[in-house]
Amino acid sequence: MRLARFPTVRGRLLALLVAIALPIAGLTAVAALTTYHTVIAAIELAQSRTADDFAVRTRVWHRGSQRVLLASGSLIAQGGMAGENCAAAIRATLLRIHGYQAARFILADGRTCFASVDPALGEAEVAAVAADQATLPLSPSRTKIPLPPSRFDQVKIGGVERLVTQVRMDSDAALREALLLADPDLLDQVFELGDAGEGVNVALVSRGESVIMHRPEPATDDLSWLPEADSFPTENRRWEARSRSGQMRSYAARLVTAPDLYVVASFGNAPERAARMQFLALLIAPILTLILLCLVYLRAIDRHCIHWLRGIESAARARSTEPQVRAVIAPEMPSDIRSVAEAFNTMVDEQEVRQRRLQTALDDNRFLVRELHHRVKNSLQVVQSYIGLTKRDYRDEARLALADAETRVHVLSAAYRFTLADGEMQPVRVDLFVEDVVTMITNLVRTRDQWVTSRLDTDATLSVDRVIPLGFLLVDVASRVLRSTPGVSLTIIVQDVDDTTLEVALEADRDIAPSAPPKMFAGLVAQIEAVQVDQPEGRRLGSWRIRHVA
Known part of the structure; x- marks a missing residue:
């Protein structure tokens, strides 16, 4: 068998x-x-x-x-x-x-x-x-x-x-x-x-x-x-x-x-009749004895083996909800099963010690990362302020170049500000981030006869590594159009296509002759993991679809 x-x-x-x-x-x-x-x-x-x-x-x-x-x-x-x-x-x-x-x-x-x-x-x-x-x-x-x-x-x-x-x-x-x-x-x-x-x-x-x-x-x-x-x-x-x-x-x-x-x-x-009774006694008595032996054997298995094994199993399964639970150790346990239970408890103790150490290291690491990002955000704000002060001393093309640089630094600063809003790294809401970028473009890039507005209809979130290239893409397209077309009005549209996809598009109030994007533009699209749906044509300056986690 x-x-x-x-x-x-x-x-x-x-x-x-x-x-x-x-x-x-x-x-x-x-x-x-x-x-x-x-x-x-x-x-x-x-x-x-x-x-x-x-x-x-x-x-x-x-x-x-x-x-x-x-x-x-x-x-x-x-x-x-x-x-x-x-x-x-x-x-x-x-x-x-x-x-x-x-x-x-x-x-x-x-x-x-x-x-x-x-x-x-x-x-x-x-x-x-x-x-x-x-x-x-x-x-x-x-x-x-x-x-x-x-x-x-x-x-x-x-x-x-x-x-x-x-x-x-x-x-x-x-x-x-x-x-x-x-x-x-x-x-x-x-x-x-x-x-x-x-x-x-x-x-x-x-x-x-x-x-x-x-x-x-x-x-x-x-x-x-x-x-x-x-x-x-x-x-x-x-x-x-x-x-x-x-x-x-x-x-x-x-x-x-x-x-x-x-x-x-x-x-x-x-x-x-006596012979038949003897036959039945010789036949039934041993069989009943075997059946009784089987029942006693099963009872002994359940009581002295399965019962304790199930106790160890229950303790192992309860660890997910009750971290302090341990396998029961009793004097009447068989020695080999008691040894297994003691080994299980020792393993749990060692695991808890390792988890505490790992948690401490993780907390330290999170603190260091948070401090690092705070330093990056503060540094970016310092850089943005320095560019803003320097911009006052220049006119014409130099001033526009510094304004464009200040806007890109603001994209970095805003992205880190949103991702560290609660003191922990977290995904950035696209609508809030885009609205902040639009405000900065309005304040730094446009002229008095130009307008930049937004139409936002999404609850999607993106990680900081993807939301920064998205901000750069919007700034790049808007900056090129605002520089080349006086009196133009731009609209940045962000809306959900479905539960896992959002679409980002830019439209002007007039037909715009398309211009070749810089070489880094394709890298930004790839970093966002976006797919371009519409090429620049007429009033449409382009649209991209980005998949995200719902």
Whole structure:
């Protein structure tokens, strides 16, 4: 990131903070999402293993009952027992094993041995159950130890549920077939949940989705925890579905005997909710922390950096109106910013010292310049008076030449008088200056039959360096005309053309033959920075336009 793109200190620090915070926020989001998926996968695996665990427990119980049948049938076949002796031996075995209700064995020679400890289980009823089970598929075998084909199921005899274990042997075996009926309560220990967790239901379900065994034990007709679908997707082992009570729950199923007997486990969504809350906590808490850190960081920038920098800036800007203002220096300022403020105040102090020195030198210089101009003005007045006194001793051309010289000296004297009117050098008002020059021409140059007047309509001002050549120009033109034309009347016209231009013109009361101006005339025009508009012709003696500052 190029921090130079951001013009302010605050912008650069904020951009740097964002550049650090965004990757952290991204890594936090990835970590929270990964943790969430890991926890969800662990929950799903645990739920699937729960169904597997209860399915294995059920199979272990069935394998035990299968081994009891095989062991008992083998002893009967080898002992040659038959009739009442065989039935008595089987009954004694059933009485010793609580929950076993009836057993039926068919030997290879066709002998049948049957016994029951439940009066409701007669030999005919048990034979019918054996014939019916023989027509159904055998239960899958998931053990590496070879066992004879068998079937595990649940039947209802006399309105009571019974567990069925049937074993069918090869035709050359001493035992051909064996069948055991047991009480479903024998599966109590198999379906003992222990600390499986709240909201967990496990059941052994048979054809028609009737519940054989369930933990925790529900009411007899309470099947609201089962999914709405009539069949379970046992191949997926776990799925989400709506229960018969209308709630969304997680399910896992494991087949015990295809297609009749399987284990179904139902789970509440509390673990998923907890995982989502954990995900939100892992995601939002760091992001909120980063946001809070950004806000605190911005507050710290404003309070400990921007605030003091703006104080220095305000002091610098206020210098134009409040020369005595200084940057604030406080003990709580950061040392580097305080150093800048102290350097600023030192610079201001040094600047004020230099300004005072410069002002003193400027005042001295102004005083010297003013005194110099006063001396020049006084000297010019002395020269003018000396010329005036000398003029009395001469007649004719000499007197006219001295009068002309006296008029030019008066132009210089008048210009310095007007520019130093208030004790300071300042621009000269053109109308006042021209009126004074006209008065002097009238008094010194004209004869009794000649007249010189002015028509002034301007408020323009010119510097003393430009107004002096203007006076010389007027004196030169007027003097040449008055000398060459007896009885003539001249009018000097000064008027504004616009806000930045004035026009100076001379007119006579008769046509005047133009005369060549002296060589210095062009220099006067250039010094005034004037542009000649009209050449001398007829009564018009010439006009010039001069630009000035409005």
